[in-house]
Amino acid sequence: MLTRRRIFRPAPAPRRWRGIAMGSIMALSALVLTGLGLPANLFGSAPREQDWNAAAAQIRVVDGDTLRLGERTLRLAGLVSPVRGQTCSTASGVGFDCGGGAAEALAQLVQNRDLSCRVQGRDPFGRALGICQAGGVEANTALVAAGWALAEAGNTAMQAAEQGARDARRGLWSFPEGAPASWRGRF
Numbered sequence: 001m002l003t004r005r006r007i008f009r010p011a012p013a014p015r016r017w018r019g020i021a022m023g024s025i026m027a028l029s030a031l032v033l034t035g036l037g038l039p040a041n042l043f044g045s046a047p048r049e050q051d052w053n054a055a056a057a058q059i060r061v062v063d064g065d066t067l068r069l070g071e072r073t074l075r076l077a078g079l080v081s082p083v084r085g086q087t088c089s090t091a092s093g094v095g096f097d098c099g100g101g102a103a104e105a106l107a108q109l110v111q112n113r114d115l116s117c118r119v120q121g122r123d124p125f126g127r128a129l130g131i132c133q134a135g136g137v138e139a140n141t142a143l144v145a146a147g148w149a150l151a152e153a154g155n156t157a158m159q160a161a162e163q164g165a166r167d168a169r170r171g172l173w174s175f176p177e178g179a180p181a182s183w184r185g186r187f
Contacts, residue, residue, distance in 0.1 A: 050119040052130065056112050064102025064148060066127065067110070074117055076140045077129040078158050081106075081149040082172070082180050089178035098172055098180060105148040105171065110134045147171020150183065 054069035061067060064081025067074050081102040082088070088098035113135040119128045132139045143149045144161040147170035151158030165173050172179045 050128075052117045052119055052128070054115045054117075056110075056114055059110050059115055061103050061107045061110070064099060064106055064143070067106070067115070067132070069115065069117070073127045074119065074130050074132070075123050075127045076106075076143065076149075077120060077131055078140055078152050078155045079144050079149040080152060081143070086180055088172060088180060089175070091175040091178070093178075101172070102143070102148040105146055106139065106143055109137065109139050109142055109146075115139075145170075147173045 052069055052072060052074065058070040059067060062073070063084050065076045065079055067076070082099040084099035084103060085097060086099045087095045088101075089095050110132075115132050115134050117128075117130040117132040119130040121129050123129050141158060141161050144151050144158050145165055147165035147168075151162040165171055172183060176183070
């Protein structure tokens with residue numbers, strides 16, 4: 001008698017790679033869909049020039065050339081002011097914080113005024129660079145014209161304002177020998 005043997009097939013090998021591949025495809029799809037929903041400026045395609053506005057209550061003076069507009073930091077373009085804590089001296093030899101004086105001059109320019117700024121790029125520290133108007137007055141040029149900041153090279157309008165402050169001996173130009181060392185080379 002012939003017996004029939006039952007032959008069992010071995011169980012199929014687990015298909016590990018199919019699960020891993022399917023999970024990877026799903027994760028990649030989720031990342032792509034999430035990326036499509038994000039604002040475009042996260043990918044470096046934000047407009048280079050922007051308009052920023054701040055109410056007077058939102059404006060804080062950081063130093064002679066830097067402002068905080070709410071949560072944003074903006075550096076005034078085209079000028080350089082002394083840093084806070086930098087010592088200068090008066091004609092009588094009395095030392096004072098000329099960086100603090102520059103910050104005070106900027107505070108007087110923007111005090112109780114709404115500010116509108118045209119952002120035109122970023123400085124090496126990542127701060128926005130801009131030209132600001134406070135109460136119809138351009139703060140950048142006014143600070144240089146008051147003698148509390150230097151014009152950066154190549155900006156002829158600001159250099160003319162600096163020359164006017166120097167000739168009239170306004171701000172830190174009132175006693176050039178007591179001005180910061182970086183200013184003395186401009187005489």
